[in-house]
Amino acid sequence: MPTRRPDPARCLPSAEAQASRFARQREADRAATAEDYVELIADLIREEKEARAVVIARRMGVSQATVTATVARLQRDGLVETQPYRGLFLTEAGQQMAAAARARHELLVRFLIALGLDAETAEQDAEGLEHHVSDKALAVFGKFLEGR
Amino acid sequence: MPTRRPDPARCLPSAEAQASRFARQREADRAATAEDYVELIADLIREEKEARAVVIARRMGVSQATVTATVARLQRDGLVETQPYRGLFLTEAGQQMAAAARARHELLVRFLIALGLDAETAEQDAEGLEHHVSDKALAVFGKFLEGR
DNA sequence: TGCAAATCTTAGCCTACACTAAGTTTTGGA
DNA sequence: TCCAAAACTTAGTGTAGGCTAAGATTTGCA
Ligand SMILES: [Mn+2]
Ligand SMILES: [Mn+2]
Ligand SMILES: [Mn+2]
Ligand SMILES: [Mn+2]
Numbered sequence A, B: 001m002p003t004r005r006p007d008p009a010r011c012l013p014s015a016e017a018q019a020s021r022f023a024r025q026r027e028a029d030r031a032a033t034a035e036d037y038v039e040l041i042a043d044l045i046r047e048e049k050e051a052r053a054v055v056i057a058r059r060m061g062v063s064q065a066t067v068t069a070t071v072a073r074l075q076r077d078g079l080v081e082t083q084p085y086r087g088l089f090l091t092e093a094g095q096q097m098a099a100a101a102r103a104r105h106e107l108l109v110r111f112l113i114a115l116g117l118d119a120e121t122a123e124q125d126a127e128g129l130e131h132h133v134s135d136k137a138l139a140v141f142g143k144f145l146e147g148r
Numbered sequence C: 001t002g003c004a005a006a007t008c009t010t011a012g013c014c015t016a017c018a019c020t021a022a023g024t025t026t027t028g029g030a
Numbered sequence D: 001t002c003c004a005a006a007a008c009t010t011a012g013t014g015t016a017g018g019c020t021a022a023g024a025t026t027t028g029c030a
Helices: A015-048 A053-060 A064-076 A092-114 A119-129 A135-146 B015-048 B053-060 B064-076 B092-114 B119-129 B135-146
Strands: A080-082 A088-090 B080-082 B088-090
Touching: A015 A053, A015 A064, A015 A080, A015 A088, A015 A092, A015 B015, A015 B053, A015 B119, A053 A064, A053 B015, A064 A080, A088 A092, A092 A119, A092 A135, A119 B015, A119 B135, A135 B119, B015 B053, B015 B064, B015 B080, B015 B088, B015 B092, B053 B064, B064 B080, B088 B092, B092 B119, B092 B135
Parallel strands: none
Antiparallel strands: A080 A088, B080 B088
């Protein structure tokens, strides 16, 4: 009987490796709200010329007070600038984050649809997956799309 | 010049549709910690006969105090039972959640690797993606795996 | 042009999930 | 057997991201 290597799927990773995966996850979680906001702000500016807090509240499904608080954090973090009653604006950093978020979002949606998922589910899933997919995985998805 | 339908990718979804996607996302986010804990607890029980809080702290990369607090919530939510100095146990509901989490996790890893991603990145990404992938998407991934 | 409605802010509250520091309890080995 | 180390809990703190209710400011239209 040959000594068989344990099935990797049935074998725990080292504590350190696992801990660092979870730590990276927590990182991504913390960044997710910022990404969704700047992506939405960029979309609104492109499609409707301005990004008003009311509209963001409506589209995020959240109260206006929550938007005020969240935007204050985004401003503190140098992603957004505000002029009350005049909408929100993205800083350079905010525009870069928005562009990256949009690219990830759209690639994911195209990938999921190419695999046979319906459009609405693809959009729904992409909204969450986009924050947890690595650049390496995105590259692999892109390659899949190219190869039909 | 034919009237052309707007490119869906360049067109905002309705406020209601978008809000409900984000709401679903927030749901998934809230469930993620519980899923990771019960999955880990199940793995530890299977691989090491018991799931001690210390070990969970080490593997989650988190303090023991954090584990105490989180486990209290899991217990409150009927997923886990505890006997101090004797490890953690899963309730029926906890076992079901763990099994589902494990299945999603493993399918995702196999899928990512099949697409050409390296194993470590696949594991890293799966740890986050697993909480945001719908059953429909998983079904599609499974089909892809079957078709080689 | 003036005021009602829309927009935005403030105040006060809550939960989840992190942390450190300082206990308490259990266990196992000399 | 007993005591030091390991395991666990408690207390106190902080931030993110939600909420409602109430107040302030601006806008637009009658
Ligand atoms: Mn998103
Ligand atoms: Mn998005
Ligand atoms: Mn996970
Ligand atoms: Mn997992």
